[in-house]
Amino acid sequence: MTTAPTLAAALLAELDDSALDELAKRLAPRLARRLSASDEPPWMTVKTAAEHLSCPPSRLYALVSSRRIPFHKDGSRTLFDRHELDEWVRNGGGTRP
Numbered sequence: 001m002t003t004a005p006t007l008a009a010a011l012l013a014e015l016d017d018s019a020l021d022e023l024a025k026r027l028a029p030r031l032a033r034r035l036s037a038s039d040e041p042p043w044m045t046v047k048t049a050a051e052h053l054s055c056p057p058s059r060l061y062a063l064v065s066s067r068r069i070p071f072h073k074d075g076s077r078t079l080f081d082r083h084e085l086d087e088w089v090r091n092g093g094g095t096r097p
Contacts, residue, residue, distance in 0.1 A: 029090065033083050042082045049080040053089070063094055 015023065050057040063069035070084040
Protein backbone atom coordinates (compact mmCIF):
# COMPACT_ATOMS: atom_id res chain seq x y z
CA MET A 1 0.00 0.00 0.00
CA THR A 2 1.29 3.50 -0.91
CA THR A 3 1.49 6.08 1.87
CA ALA A 4 0.20 9.62 1.38
CA PRO A 5 3.67 11.29 1.37
CA THR A 6 4.93 8.77 -1.20
CA LEU A 7 1.87 9.28 -3.38
CA ALA A 8 2.19 13.06 -3.10
CA ALA A 9 5.87 12.90 -4.08
CA ALA A 10 5.04 10.72 -7.08
CA LEU A 11 2.30 13.12 -8.23
CA LEU A 12 4.54 16.17 -7.80
CA ALA A 13 7.27 14.50 -9.85
CA GLU A 14 4.81 14.18 -12.76
CA LEU A 15 3.71 17.82 -12.81
CA ASP A 16 5.27 20.39 -15.12
CA ASP A 17 6.08 23.93 -13.98
CA SER A 18 2.72 25.30 -15.11
CA ALA A 19 0.80 22.64 -13.21
CA LEU A 20 2.98 23.17 -10.13
CA ASP A 21 2.30 26.91 -10.25
CA GLU A 22 -1.45 26.27 -10.46
CA LEU A 23 -1.28 23.83 -7.55
CA ALA A 24 0.69 26.34 -5.47
CA LYS A 25 -1.86 29.06 -6.26
CA ARG A 26 -4.72 26.85 -5.13
CA LEU A 27 -2.97 25.66 -1.97
CA ALA A 28 -1.70 29.07 -0.84
CA PRO A 29 -4.92 30.20 0.94
CA ARG A 30 -5.25 26.86 2.71
CA LEU A 31 -1.63 26.88 3.85
CA ALA A 32 -1.89 30.50 4.97
CA ARG A 33 -4.91 29.63 7.13
CA ARG A 34 -3.05 26.74 8.74
CA LEU A 35 0.03 28.83 9.44
CA SER A 36 -1.86 31.78 10.86
CA ALA A 37 -4.28 29.62 12.86
CA SER A 38 -1.66 28.93 15.49
CA ASP A 39 -0.23 32.47 15.55
CA GLU A 40 -3.16 34.79 16.11
CA PRO A 41 -6.79 34.51 17.18
CA PRO A 42 -9.22 34.59 14.24
CA TRP A 43 -11.54 37.28 15.68
CA MET A 44 -10.59 40.92 15.35
CA THR A 45 -12.16 44.15 16.54
CA VAL A 46 -12.57 47.13 14.23
CA LYS A 47 -9.25 48.49 15.50
CA THR A 48 -7.27 45.27 14.94
CA ALA A 49 -8.97 44.63 11.59
CA ALA A 50 -8.08 48.15 10.45
CA GLU A 51 -4.46 47.53 11.45
CA HIS A 52 -4.52 44.17 9.66
CA LEU A 53 -5.84 45.79 6.47
CA SER A 54 -3.73 48.96 6.84
CA CYS A 55 -6.71 51.27 6.63
CA PRO A 56 -8.47 53.68 9.00
CA PRO A 57 -11.30 52.33 11.17
CA SER A 58 -13.66 54.80 9.47
CA ARG A 59 -13.22 52.88 6.20
CA LEU A 60 -14.26 49.64 7.92
CA TYR A 61 -17.31 51.30 9.43
CA ALA A 62 -18.30 52.55 5.97
CA LEU A 63 -17.82 49.10 4.43
CA VAL A 64 -19.81 47.47 7.24
CA SER A 65 -22.58 50.05 6.88
CA SER A 66 -22.88 49.28 3.17
CA ARG A 67 -22.46 45.53 3.84
CA ARG A 68 -19.50 45.35 1.44
CA ILE A 69 -17.18 43.51 3.86
CA PRO A 70 -17.72 40.28 5.83
CA PHE A 71 -18.43 41.00 9.51
CA HIS A 72 -20.19 39.52 12.50
CA LYS A 73 -22.00 41.06 15.45
CA ASP A 74 -21.55 40.04 19.07
CA GLY A 75 -24.17 42.17 20.70
CA SER A 76 -23.08 45.71 19.94
CA ARG A 77 -19.52 44.71 18.96
CA THR A 78 -18.55 44.42 15.31
CA LEU A 79 -16.10 41.58 14.78
CA PHE A 80 -14.16 40.35 11.78
CA ASP A 81 -12.87 36.88 11.04
CA ARG A 82 -9.23 37.12 9.96
CA HIS A 83 -9.59 34.35 7.36
CA GLU A 84 -12.73 35.88 5.85
CA LEU A 85 -11.01 39.25 5.56
CA ASP A 86 -7.95 37.72 3.91
CA GLU A 87 -10.18 35.89 1.43
CA TRP A 88 -12.19 39.09 0.83
CA VAL A 89 -8.98 40.95 -0.05
CA ARG A 90 -7.82 38.12 -2.35
CA ASN A 91 -11.16 38.32 -4.16
CA GLY A 92 -10.88 42.03 -4.83
CA GLY A 93 -11.78 43.56 -1.49
CA GLY A 94 -13.78 46.74 -1.48
CA THR A 95 -13.58 47.45 -5.18
CA ARG A 96 -16.53 49.33 -6.50
CA PRO A 97 -18.95 47.33 -8.67
